[in-house]
Amino acid sequence: MEPLSRRKMLMAGxxxxxxxxxxxxAPAQARSTWSWSPAGSVAGSxxxxxxRWVWDEEADPLVASLLDRGDVPLVNRLLRTxxxxxxxxxAGLPADVHQFIERARQLxxxxxxxKLTTAVRFNEKRGxxxxxxxxxxxxxxxxxxxxxxxxxxxxxxxxxxxDRISKTAKLGYDxxxxxxxxxxxxxxxxxxxxxxxxAGVRHLLPxxxxxxxxxxEDIPISQRDLMxxxxxxxxxxxxxxxxxxxxxxxxxxxxxxxxWQVAAHMLGIRDEYIPASWSExxxxxxxVLDPILAPTPEGIALADILxxxxxxxxAGLLTKPILxxxxxxxxxxxxxxxxxxxxxxxxxxLLRAAWGPFIAVRExxxxxPLVPQTYWLFDEFLRKLALLxxxxxQRINIEIPLGNREF
Numbered sequence: 001m002e003p004l005s006r007r008k009m010l011m012a013g014x015x016x017x018x019x020x021x022x023x024x025x026a027p028a029q030a031r032s033t034w035s036w037s038p039a040g041s042v043a044g045s046x047x048x049x050x051x052r053w054v055w056d057e058e059a060d061p062l063v064a065s066l067l068d069r070g071d072v073p074l075v076n077r078l079l080r081t082x083x084x085x086x087x088x089x090x091a092g093l094p095a096d097v098h099q100f101i102e103r104a105r106q107l108x109x110x111x112x113x114x115k116l117t118t119a120v121r122f123n124e125k126r127g128x129x130x131x132x133x134x135x136x137x138x139x140x141x142x143x144x145x146x147x148x149x150x151x152x153x154x155x156x157x158x159x160x161x162x163d164r165i166s167k168t169a170k171l172g173y174d175x176x177x178x179x180x181x182x183x184x185x186x187x188x189x190x191x192x193x194x195x196x197x198x199a200g201v202r203h204l205l206p207x208x209x210x211x212x213x214x215x216x217e218d219i220p221i222s223q224r225d226l227m228x229x230x231x232x233x234x235x236x237x238x239x240x241x242x243x244x245x246x247x248x249x250x251x252x253x254x255x256x257x258x259x260w261q262v263a264a265h266m267l268g269i270r271d272e273y274i275p276a277s278w279s280e281x282x283x284x285x286x287x288v289l290d291p292i293l294a295p296t297p298e299g300i301a302l303a304d305i306l307x308x309x310x311x312x313x314x315a316g317l318l319t320k321p322i323l324x325x326x327x328x329x330x331x332x333x334x335x336x337x338x339x340x341x342x343x344x345x346x347x348x349x350l351l352r353a354a355w356g357p358f359i360a361v362r363e364x365x366x367x368x369p370l371v372p373q374t375y376w377l378f379d380e381f382l383r384k385l386a387l388l389x390x391x392x393x394q395r396i397n398i399e400i401p402l403g404n405r406e407f
Contacts, residue, residue, distance in 0.1 A: 014322070034224075036287055038272040040280035042110060042261055044049065046272025051223035056199055056268045062100050063199035063400060071097075072200070076399040079193065086183025104192045107181060108265045116262070118255035128382040129246065133174040133237045136323065137330045139165070139306060141232045144335055145292065148229060149299035151220045154211035154226045155201050156401040161305040166396045172233075175263055191266035193398040198226075198268070200400040209403040214298075224288060226269050231285040232262035238278060240330065244359045282401060295338035303327075303339040322347055322381070329355065354378070 038046030066072050075097055078090040085105070089098055123130065142148050157164035171190050179185035198221050205211050205220050216223035234257060241248060248256075257278055264274045275281035307323045328336035358378045360366040 008096075029307065034287075036284045040283065041272045042265075042274045042275055042276050043271035044276070046270070048272075051227060051270075051273050052217075052225075054223040054270065055202060055219060055221070056195065058100060058104070059195050059199035059268060060202055063196055064097055064203045066094070066097070066400065067200065067203055067402075071132045071403055076266075079399070080397050082189060083186060084183065085181065085188040087189075101192055104195060104266070104268070105188050107188075108262065108271065110271075111181070111262055112258055115258040115271055118251055119259040120178045120258050122252040124178075125252075126241070126248075127176065127248070128379075129241065129244075130172075130176060130237065131255065132326070132382055133240055133330075134233065135169075136326050137236050137240055138232045139168070140303060140327045140331060140339070141236060141293070141335070142229070142305065143299035143303040144295060145228055145232065145289075145301065146294050146296050147215070147217065147220065147225050147292075149296050149302055150211060150215055151201060151205060151225075153298035153302060154208050154405050155205055155374050156403055156405055158302075158405045160214075161302065163396070165306065165309060167398050170396045170398065171263075175259060180259070181262060185265070188266060190398060191263060192397060195266075196270040196400050198400055204401060204404050210407055211404070214296075223269060223273055226264075226267065227273055227284065228288050228292065230264055230269070231281065231289040235278075235281045235285045235289070239282075244356070247363060248366075259279070293335065293346040300339055303341070307341070325351060 034048070034050035034052070038044070038048050063072075066075060071094055075093065078093055081090050089101055091099075142152070150160050152164065157167070171187075171194065174180060174185065174187040174190045176400075177185055177187070180187040201380060202219055202221055205215075206218060211220075238253065238256065257275075261274050261276075275284050307320050307327070311320075321342075321344045324336070324341040325344040327339070327341055328343070328348060329351040355378070357366060
């Protein structure tokens with residue numbers, strides 16, 4: 001439960017100006033529930049403020065100004081032509097937008113190009129697994145992250161979930177490319193545009209009566225919320241790969257983490273909140289992710305939409321029951337029951353019995369079995385799901401929203 005909301009703070013203490021001022025003056029009661037130490041971050045130090053009370057002090061006022069002065073359609077139209085990291089920004093952008101993006105597109109000083117190169121090798125070897133895990137483990141987990149589910153459902157993206165999921169898939173696709181952070185890649189572009197879109201949601205969603213009726217917070221997508229989402233991606237993926245006993249060299253494991261550390265920085269997360277190691281990531285996830293998972297009406301509705309996405313490229317394989325069974329297998333009975341996903345005796349049994357040996361066969365740990373049909377089916381499922389949740393993101397452009405979902 002939120003101990004103190006921004007609205008209550010304003011009522012009690014008078015209007016506070018910028019979000020930075022709000023963060024700096026957050027009371028001890030609000031900060032006391034954040035125990036993770038910034039000593040475990042990539043920065044190695046920090047103020048230790050509870051990230052629930054920290055947002056984006058650069059992007060938020062900029063996008064609020066763009067919305068108030070009616071410049072968002074112009075900015076969105078011009079930024080559609082900015083698709084590569086090293087590409088010059090389009091002419092005609094407002095000066096404040098140009099200046100912000102030029103700052104925001106710079107990689108952090110601590111980036112390790114050697115690790116990014118090693119991460120390419122990891123992604124090439126594990127790409128099929130990543131497609132499943134980004135889509136079902138991370139994607140379906142987002143529906144039981146209450147704040148995220150509500151923010152998605154009531155924002156503009158909630159009106160067209162296929163488009164919304166495609167935009168999320170674009171990040172998963174771009175971060176997995178060989179040139180993700182190179183001038184010819186697109187991950188920096190995707191991260192900066194996502195940062196601008198988040199700022200738009202922060203400004204617009206508090207104007208939604210429907211969101212205000214159910215949300216415990218007054219400003220969505222805090223730094224803590226961003227880290228919760230971050231943990232639903234790399235931390236959850238690595239936990240699952242370890243649970244499957246996938247052999248991952250230490251250098252590749254560290255490189256995969258670094259890939260996502262850089263992503264967190266580019267998405268506007270403060271370095272003092274970005275874990276420096278997998279052990280620190282697990283420690284932080286234990287505090288901010290695992291305890292908050294819960295069902296909501298909005299999340300149940302979103303999960304049902306996600307499970308139906310496979311119909312477009314089904315080819316007789318990606319049916320709703322199979323996706324539901326995989327969700328139960330990956331996230332467990334409690335979450336599947338929360339999301340009202342029915343049990344599928346055939347697929348539930350098959351996954352429990354055959355998935356472990358299938359992984360071992362793929363990794364060369366077991367000889368190929370005498371009954372290959374099941375393993376071919378799994379392999380084809382992996383390929384189809386990777387296509388659904390990764391490749392579909394290539395043609396999508398991320399933009400600043402103009403409003404909220406209409407009901």
